[in-house]
Each structure stands twice: as C-alpha cells, then as structure tokens.
Amino acid sequence: MSATSITLNQFYHKFPKADIHYHLLGGVRLETMLALANKYGVELSETDAKCYYRAHQHETGIVKGGIEALTFLYGLMREPEDYFRVLVEVAEDAHACGVRYIETFWNPSDTNIPYPIATQAMAEAIDHVERELGLVVRLIPSINREKTPEVAVEMVEQLIAHPHPYVLGIGIDYKEHNAPVEHFWKAYRLAEQNGLKLTAHCSEFGLHWRNVESGLELINVERIDHGYTILDNPTLTQKYATQGVPFTVIPSNTYYFTQWPEHNEWCKKHPIRAMAKAGLNIIPCTDDWHIHNTTSANCYRVMVEDFGFDLGSLRQMMVNSINASWMPEEIKHQWLIEWTAEFDRLRALLEAEPSIAEHHLIQYRR
C-alpha cells in the first residue's frame, strides 16, 4: 500500500453520498435515548433501551422493531432542544460517512410540540450543521399511516399554514398493511396543490405491487420508498424503469432478513439485485441508521460485498441519488460535476478494486 492509496473501507466512507430516505429518529444514538429518558424521568434501563437497537438485540434477546423504536422516541422528544440535538447528532454521524446531503422524514402528528416550533428547532440545527460541517439537510414531514386520513390532512394544513424553505415535500410511513397510500389521497392532493413534493413508502413488508401502482398512477408521487414487489409485475417494472421513477431501496430492510436468515441466500435473492437488473432507478439509503445498525458507508459496502455490484454501479447510484433529490436543479447540476469528480479521484487511489465472482457480478448503468 503506497502512502497515498486508500482501502475499500476508506473509499466507502469518503466518497460523497446523498441519503434521501432517512427517518430522523432512526438516527438517535443509544446514549441519547438514555439521556432523554433520564431528562424526563422516564424509567429506562440500558438493557431496555438496547432492545430497540439491532446492534444489541443479541445481548437482550428481545427484538423491538423500527416502528416501535420511533413511537417510543417521539414520547421522549418534548422540547425544541431535543429536536435540535438529534438533528445535529444525525448530521455528525452522517458526515463521518461522507454524507453531503440528507432528506429526512419525521412525523409531525406524533410530536409533543407544535409543528412550527419543532420545524424551527430543526431549521436552526440545519443552519448549524451546514455552517460547521458543510452538510445540507432538508425535511420531509411524513404521514403516520397508522393514524386516520383526517389526521394526515391536518398535518398538511399545518405545513401550508407554516411554510418553511427547508420543508420540501411530504411522505408516508409506518405500517402499510391496512393503510395503502390511496387512503390518504386528500392529504396528498392538498400537498400537491400547494407545491409540495410527494413521496410514499409503498410495497414494503412484501406487500402487493399495486401499492406502488396506486402511489404513482393515482397519487402522483415522484418517488417510491421501498417498492420491492413491483418486480412481481414485469409490465409495470419495465414501464417505471423506462420512466426512471426513483426507488429508494434499503439493504438493511428487516423484512428480507426475516425472509432469508441465511446470509448467502439473502445476498442472492434480495430484490435490490433484481431491481437493478431490470433497469429501475435505485438509490441505496439507510432508513433507520442507528436503530437498524447501519450507516451510509455500510449501505454502499453491502451493495458491493454482498450484492455483487461493481464500483461503476456505486457511481451510478450516487448520480441517481442526486438526481432524485428535491434540491434546486442548479445545485444538483453542480453536485453532479463535483461528486463524480471526487468519486473518480478516490477510486483512482484505491489499492485494489473489489473482486467479485463473475456469476454474482452486476454492472449497473443507466
């Protein structure tokens, strides 16, 4: 190794990345959860807290999912300074992994403080991290689909009553099984009429492809979060590949770990591979950073080391992430030039390109 060369692991950490599917509270550190509980006198042992974090669940033997973690955390976020703290910590951890841009989901209908106050606290944190780290964060208030469509409409009314330049659009998340996106058409229509961008979690948890179809064809969302089962409909897969609809995909998605607990089978069968082969516009994202024990660098490492993508594929995904973001076109154009140059410069410093077995290799280009 020469003095200037870098390892693959350093490469995954250094090249510029945009994470556009990031749940703010999924990025709460374990020690921050404990500190918030302590601040408000909520009884929470370290062992109890670890039950929410995938990295520690083998110690506790109790597995609580991402949705349970987020619900619990909203209960611990009671003052504007809590939102400020969490957003700054999220940005610090992302910065250490080469992330330059985040679009983060949060659920205004779950908070203990009024929407404009929470937004203002996060906006101050966004200014702070942009100044200190050069990292840009923007906000996507998200519908909690386990609540009623009327609550979703109220959320959008709040957004319209208190517009903020850092709030770019809306999303929808939480448990999808009995709450497909079309139930929330009124909230989405109101958002669209008021110039907000639209995305939606669709066809997560192995649910039917028609949830993606409804999101795109009926609700007019511009992006799909997850959307894996679209592969079960080859005609629509082809259509959305041709249209270039962005799909934010999550290598650490819980559902597929439970489908194929055996690592090799998971590597081979994960729908991200088939989505890429079908030519869909995919963007790897972290979803729930600390809760699911992942990072943006790890997300791209998995793409290579587990799913068999070459480094040219990562470059393509990085380009996809910029294009799918909701930043102004002139900034995206500038990032495309700067980030690809930096990717290529770092790639040239690698001591070796990853070696991937030919039968497993994917060269993803669009």
Ligand SMILES: [Zn+2]
């Ligand atoms: Zn998500």
